[in-house]
């Protein structure tokens with residue numbers, strides 16, 4: 164019996180010592196138990212765009228007591244630049260470059276733009292955010308958008324003119340008739356190619372497009388009266404074939420008294436340029 168008590172005593176002591184040692188271990192191996200007094204968390208491994216970092220804090224009572232915790236990965240901070248403008252038929256693309264590391268790049272698609280009316284297009288243009296203002300948008304228009312527009316209402320020209328801080332290039336494929344004043348006053352246009360299949364450019368169709376520097380016109384297009392007047396820096400006109408008729412003042416130059424006199428010679432194929440335009444002297448378009 165006494166032996167049994169002794170054995171129990173030894174076992175009890177062993178258990179007590181064992182628990183004490185366990186407690187020590189749980190405290191980080193320190194001999195004296197205490198409530199940790201943690202210092203501030205400090206970053207020991209910086210988080211990157213894709214990998215977590217780590218923070219550590221140290222006990223003020225025993226520097227061997229430390230704790231760590233992960234810091235979430237930062238994620239990329241992309242700054243987006245439009246590289247391919249969307250059109251009405253095809254998606255565009257933006258390239259993102261990470262502000263934390265320029266070697267991190269990606270792309271994202273910009274949904275193709277669809278319009279059913281010229282007014283819709285104007286609304287879309289107006290809604291583009293500021294950092295896209297200097298980007299050329301290619302806009303494809305349907306025949307219905309252009310037929311018979313006049314300058315007396317919200318026509319194509321006026322709608323685009325209202326968005327004159329946006330540079331707009333035009334995809335006119337499929338168009339057969341450009342209505343009168345269709346792009347009258349579209350000061351955002353810098354160039355326009357009239358596609359094959361167009362048979363008529365209405366009067367004043369591109370009048371006052373004063374950033375227009377060049378245009379290409381296929382064979383067989385009747386050019387209406389004043390179609391390109393006041394395009395004051397238009398210095399290159401290419402006729403890809405014979406032009407059956409050119410209306411009065413079709414290429415009238417500056418705001419004074421100069422104009423492009425129509426005659427049969429000027430209706431023949433070739434590229435016509437002028438060098439003194441719109442200087443206040445008799446401007447002559449020369450066939451190259």
Ligand SMILES: [Zn+2]
Pocket residue numbers: 197198199200222223224225228
């Ligand atoms: Zn501690």
Ligand SMILES: [Zn+2]
Pocket residue numbers: 212238239240261262263264267
């Ligand atoms: Zn990144």
